[in-house]
Amino acid sequence: MINSTARAHALSQVCLLLTCRPFAAQFIVLGPDHPIVAVMGEDVVLPCHLSPGLNAENMEVRWFRTQFSVYVHLYHSGQDHYSSQMPEYQGRTEILKEGISVGNASLRILRTRLSDEGQYHCLIKDGDFYEEATLELNVADPFFTKDSPWMAALFATLAVCLASLVIVILFVLRLRGEVRIEQEGIWATKTPLN
Numbered sequence: 455m456i457n458s459t460a461r462a463h464a465l466s467q468v469c470l471l472l473t474c475r476p477f478a479a480q481f482i483v484l485g486p487d488h489p490i491v492a493v494m495g496e497d498v499v500l501p502c503h504l505s506p507g508l509n510a511e512n513m514e515v516r517w518f519r520t521q522f523s524v525y526v527h528l529y530h531s532g533q534d535h536y537s538s539q540m541p542e543y544q545g546r547t548e549i550l551k552e553g554i555s556v557g558n559a560s561l562r563i564l565r566t567r568l569s570d571e572g573q574y575h576c577l578i579k580d581g582d583f584y585e586e587a588t589l590e591l592n593v594a595d596p597f598f599t600k601d602s603p604w605m606a607a608l609f610a611t612l613a614v615c616l617a618s619l620v621i622v623i624l625f626v627l628r629l630r631g632e633v634r635i636e637q638e639g640i641w642a643t644k645t646p647l648n
């Protein structure tokens with residue numbers, strides 16, 4: 455708590471020096487520093503939280519991509535708002551409400567699509583003050599994912615094909631060998647007669 459407050463304070467000083475905000479920071483918003491990886495079709499949680507962990511029930515939480523006004527998810531005044539939600543996210547988003555009273559504004563995206571891949575902004579606003587975190591979501595196609603049933607099936611099929619090929623080649627070689635022995639046998643029986 456003391457640590458994160460100190461960090462928020464230090465950051466506010468940096469912000470003041472760079473004049474990026476006319477206000478002193480009340481909190482900072484933190485997201486993961488590495489890309490989040492989802493598997494297409496499965497649910498994923500995009501982490502985002504306040505530091506210090508203030509109660510954000512009465513703050514505004516806005517998850518958006520490129521356009522601030524057309525959002526992925528918007529929460530304010532204690533409820534979710536869908537009027538300007540990007541149509542492709544309709545019915546697929548939820549803020550994890552159980553964490554909001556301790557500053558956790560993580561977003562769950564249901565049934566991830568390949569088009570969900572890219573950058574997300576998590577903006578938290580309290581009165582006139584706001585901060586945001588940016589994070590990256592990568593969506594993996596399950597067919598090309600390691601350990602996927604599709605990949606296992608593909609490898610099994612390839613192994614069976616390869617084994618069949620080896621058996622066929624061995625069979626052909628043996629057959630040729632037998633023909634040659636047979637021909638040599640005929641030659642050998644014919645020679646003494648000449």
Ligand SMILES: *[C@@H]1O[C@H](CO)[C@@H](O)[C@H](O)[C@H]1NC(C)=O
Nearest residue numbers: 499501503550553558559560
């Ligand atoms: C926020 O909530 C999510 C989902 O419940 C959890 O995975 C994450 O660890 C929480 N983050 C913090 C900082 O508590």
